Amino acid sequence: xxxxxWLPTLRYLLLGAFPNGPLGGAALTVVLxxxxxxxxxxxxxxxxxxxxxxxxxxYVVLLGIVAFFRAIPVLMLIFWTxxxxxxxxxxxxxxxxxxxxxxxxIGGAYLSHAVHAGIVSVGAGQQQAALSLGLTRWQALRHVVxxxxxxxxxxxxxxxxxxxxxxxxxxxxxxxxxxxxxxxQVNSRLMIxxxxxxxxxxxxxxxxxxxxxxxxxxxxxxxxAVHVTRIDAATEMETEASTVRDEQHGVAVR
Amino acid sequence: MHLMNFWLEPRYLGWLAHGFLITLILSACVSVCATLLGxxxxxxxxxxxxxxxxxxxxxxxxxxxxxxLVQLLFWYFGAAMLLPSAWMTxxxxxxxxxxxxxxxxxxxxxxxxxxxxxxxxxxxxxxxxFRAGIRGVGIAQYQASAALGMTRYATLRHVVxxxxxxxxxxxxxxxxxxxxxxxxxxxxxxxxELSYASRQVDTESFRTFQAFGTATVLYVGTVALIETAxxxxxxxxxxxxxxxxx
Numbered sequence: 001x002x003x004x005x006w007l008p009t010l011r012y013l014l015l016g017a018f019p020n021g022p023l024g025g026a027a028l029t030v031v032l033x034x035x036x037x038x039x040x041x042x043x044x045x046x047x048x049x050x051x052x053x054x055x056x057x058x059y060v061v062l063l064g065i066v067a068f069f070r071a072i073p074v075l076m077l078i079f080w081t082x083x084x085x086x087x088x089x090x091x092x093x094x095x096x097x098x099x100x101x102x103x104x105x106i107g108g109a110y111l112s113h114a115v116h117a118g119i120v121s122v123g124a125g126q127q128q129a130a131l132s133l134g135l136t137r138w139q140a141l142r143h144v145v146x147x148x149x150x151x152x153x154x155x156x157x158x159x160x161x162x163x164x165x166x167x168x169x170x171x172x173x174x175x176x177x178x179x180x181x182x183x184x185q186v187n188s189r190l191m192i193x194x195x196x197x198x199x200x201x202x203x204x205x206x207x208x209x210x211x212x213x214x215x216x217x218x219x220x221x222x223x224x225a226v227h228v229t230r231i232d233a234a235t236e237m238e239t240e241a242s243t244v245r246d247e248q249h250g251v252a253v254r
Numbered sequence: 255m256h257l258m259n260f261w262l263e264p265r266y267l268g269w270l271a272h273g274f275l276i277t278l279i280l281s282a283c284v285s286v287c288a289t290l291l292g293x294x295x296x297x298x299x300x301x302x303x304x305x306x307x308x309x310x311x312x313x314x315x316x317x318x319x320x321x322x323l324v325q326l327l328f329w330y331f332g333a334a335m336l337l338p339s340a341w342m343t344x345x346x347x348x349x350x351x352x353x354x355x356x357x358x359x360x361x362x363x364x365x366x367x368x369x370x371x372x373x374x375x376x377x378x379x380x381x382x383x384f385r386a387g388i389r390g391v392g393i394a395q396y397q398a399s400a401a402l403g404m405t406r407y408a409t410l411r412h413v414v415x416x417x418x419x420x421x422x423x424x425x426x427x428x429x430x431x432x433x434x435x436x437x438x439x440x441x442x443x444x445x446x447e448l449s450y451a452s453r454q455v456d457t458e459s460f461r462t463f464q465a466f467g468t469a470t471v472l473y474v475g476t477v478a479l480i481e482t483a484x485x486x487x488x489x490x491x492x493x494x495x496x497x498x499x500x
Contacts, residue, residue, distance in 0.1 A: 183327075
């Protein structure tokens with residue numbers, strides 16, 4: 001095949017049947033990622049704040065729910081949302097909606113831990129100072145604690161979003177015509193270039209994920225430009241992640 | 255009989271049990287191989303040889319930032335093209351390894367590709383956990399061993415690594431949980447593991463809730479077991495440490 005003959009295939013892989021049909025391919029992967037990323041951030045923020053505000057029984061129940069979504073494979077949750085939501089709710093759930101639901105729930109569960117850890121790391125002193133100024137608990141959280149916590153949480157959000165971009169490929173299982181699904185379709189039609197096709201697909205995902213990390217590191221860089229001269233975004237994220245981990249498993253480390 | 259049929263027929267439970275066994279075997283094999291290779295990769299990343307360190311960095315970048323599903327499809331469809339056909343024939347013909355009363359059945363090519371894909375993917379993550387553990391060891395430790403006249407190798411072997419492994423254990427447990435969860439993706443290339451079995455039971459019996467419910471409980475149970483093992487390790491570890499200091 002010459003380069004020219006590859007063009008329609010390439011177009012199909014990147015856009016699906018777009019102008020004449022529904023959006024698909026890499027473009028759908030991007031849309032799927034953005035929607036799930038935003039929803040998972042909302043779920044994560046709500047979950048993290050709820051974890052920080054609740055005590056006793058409610059806290060344990062909430063922790064159990066978060067732990068459940070962290071323990072279940074993404075694929076299994078997609079099965080639940082795709083096959084069981086229609087049965088329980090008696091509505092027709094398209095594959096796309098099922099996948100977005102599953103990804104936002106799992107992403108949200110991971111992020112609520114990050115948000116909770118961020119809120120805890122800001123420290124009780126800030127909270128108490130805000131309360132002593134006459135702010136309500138909610139106001140203290142909204143105006144004093146969260147703005148500081150978000151800066152600490154940002155690397156976890158980026159890490160979670162990167163793994164979310166990769167997890168959108170699981171929509172393939174329920175037949176959503178995203179990038180991996182179309183690549184597999186093209187592969188079964190051509191049969192002779194499997195290695196080339198999947199290497200290409202891998203590179204496109206690599207570019208998507210790296211671009212996300214690069215943009216995030218630029219944002220972080222601008223935020224911290226004042227006191228840090230040079231930030232390697234990757235190391236920054238790792239140290240942040242390990243501090244969160246250290247807090248969680250502090251007993252073992254020391 | 256009636257009571258058993260209430261949940262799932264024994265035949266279907268058998269399928270799920272077999273799928274669970276495959277999941278456990280696959281995860282165990284991947285965990286062992288990825289830990290060994292990941293340790294090697296972490297060593298390569300901190301190597302003083304520039305080319306070795308760069309190659310290791312590139313490996314981590316590529317394998318961490320592309321989806322596992324694409325990697326599995328690559329190994330399953332692509333490796334068949336890249337490997338010499340004689341190898342493929344050898345891989346596809348069943349061999350039986352028998353040792354005494356135990357006979358090991360030759361794994362299917364699907365299982366082999368799944369194992370290879372999962373191992374390559376997890377190796378990158380585990381290497382990063384080891385590296386983070388090594389970075390977690392304080393600079394004073396290096397300086398102290400240098401002051402004692404230890405070589406770079408001796409420092410690494412006797413001072414840094416024992417502490418690094420201890421720091422890396424909790425995140426490593428997290429990676430083993432991820433391996434168990436990620437093994438579900440191998441159903442896409444036809445490995446008859448737990449998710450595959452639950453899907454099959456669902457199609458055959460129309461008992462969607464029971465099929466996925468059983469599989470979910472088994473997955474959550476396995477992950478909880480690893481978490482429990484970690485907690486036990488942490489507690490005995492702390493106690494041992496206190497005893498050592500007292």
